[in-house]
Amino acid sequence: MASERDKQRTASMPAVCERRIVLLGKTGLGKSASGNTILGRKVFESEFSFESVTQVCATELKHTNNILVSVTDTPGLFDTGKSNEELKVEIERCFQLSKPGPHVFLLVISLDVIFTEEERKAVKWIQDNLGTEALIHFTIVLFTHGDVLEGKKVEDFVGKSDALSSIVEQCQGRYHVFINVRKDQNQVPELLKKIEDMVQRNQSTRGGYYTVSCLQQQQRSGSSEELGALLKGTSAVPTGRGSNRQPSGYSRPRLPSMDGR
8 A cells, every 4th residue: 555655745746647557467467566567666565476465455656747646456356365255345445545436457467378268257357347348448458478579569479369369359459568577668658658548538428537336336237146156267377488379260350559568
């Protein structure tokens, strides 16, 4: 959570534009490390593990170029250590930390693991618990471990997986690539620019951010049994160079080209 020093410093600042970011994704895929990359310092505990390091939602702040960036790290969507009810409470807590609502959900997916049915369940989880609108209007796919691309275009890499392509398409072609282990001066500003472009598109029709009332409405219409089924599953398998083969004869729409770094 934001330190007292950060809060005092923020309180003394002139009014600035605020952008609230919520990180979502499975355990062990670089979610907390991505939060640290955005903030430019290590504040979230991060290690390569399929057991969740982040146990409760936590928010940290960064002030850059007259923008107050709020980053909320969350428990993995499929952490088995929490009951369904505990996980729902944590997600609600994340919204309390990002009041009046997140401008963007970053769905963290690693390019360094085999993409499994569990990633598709993560998208289904967002649809069932946050609503399809959250995917269409407020979600950007954040690919981590971008070093596995080895100079290749991310759209070519993602294009080898039906499931990855489908997820990006459901998010209206919005994605970004992080190389968390390298201090790239451009990858964070470019991500913030993509977030800003999305916020501006949402501004006139949706107020620019996902509201708590949207969450409450979705929870009232959702099924706790479906949530329980979605939260059961196995972890992705690390490979170092993973991608799924496309079915024979499959023709995929071309992935929209974006500069991932």
